[in-house]
Amino acid sequence: xxxxxxxxxxxxxxxxxxxxxxxxxxxxxxxxxxxxxxxxxxxxxxxxxxxxxxxxxxxxxxxxxxxxxxxxxxxxxxxxxxxxxxxxxxxxxxxxxxxxxxxxxxxxxxxxxxxxxxxxxxxxxxxxxxxxxxxxxxx
Numbered sequence: 001x002x003x004x005x006x007x008x009x010x011x012x013x014x015x016x017x018x019x020x021x022x023x024x025x026x027x028x029x030x031x032x033x034x035x036x037x038x039x040x041x042x043x044x045x046x047x048x049x050x051x052x053x054x055x056x057x058x059x060x061x062x063x064x065x066x067x068x069x070x071x072x073x074x075x076x077x078x079x080x081x082x083x084x085x086x087x088x089x090x091x092x093x094x095x096x097x098x099x100x101x102x103x104x105x106x107x108x109x110x111x112x113x114x115x116x117x118x119x120x121x122x123x124x125x126x127x128x129x130x131x132x133x134x135x136x137x138x139x
Contacts, residue, residue: 038109041085045102045115046134048088051079052100053117057129064124065095086115096122096130104138112138 055074060066071080071090080088086102097120104113114137122130 041108042115042136044083045086048076048079048083048086049100049102049115049117049134052076052088052090053119053132056098056119060122060124060129066093066098066119066122067095069093069098085109092118095124096120097132110138114138 052071052074055071055076056066056069059069059074063069069090071077071088074090085105085108087105089101089103090098091101092099097118099119100117102115104110116135116137117132118135119130119132122128
């Protein structure tokens with residue numbers, strides 16, 4: 001009489017099922033991970049823009065206007081120089097407002113990706129430096 005040995009190990013079908021499950025999980029996990037990486041890099045734009053805005057508010061208290069201000073005058077040049085993922089531009093400087101635009105550099109994000117701070121409503125006679133809002137475009 002012939003004795004059957006018990007088989008040890010996995011069949012090809014079992015291994016293929018495991019590979020398919022791992023690939024499906026990776027297909028879900030990798031895009032989610034890449035999104036988190038992109039959002040983390042975007043936080044640089046918010047932090048540096050906050051530094052520019054803080055300096056702009058100080059500049060406004062001293063000069064009663066935003067006209068003539070630069071990133072260097074706003075005491076944010078070091079923050080801008082140390083930025084890795086965005087370039088920063090100051091525009092639309094008026095007596096009561098300004099705009100800071102952070103644009104994506106490199107290939108980590110969309111070429112048209114921008115984080116924009118628009119500051120309005122300053123009134124030197126009332127001692128009000130105004131307020132602003134963040135907007136994101138190109139994402």
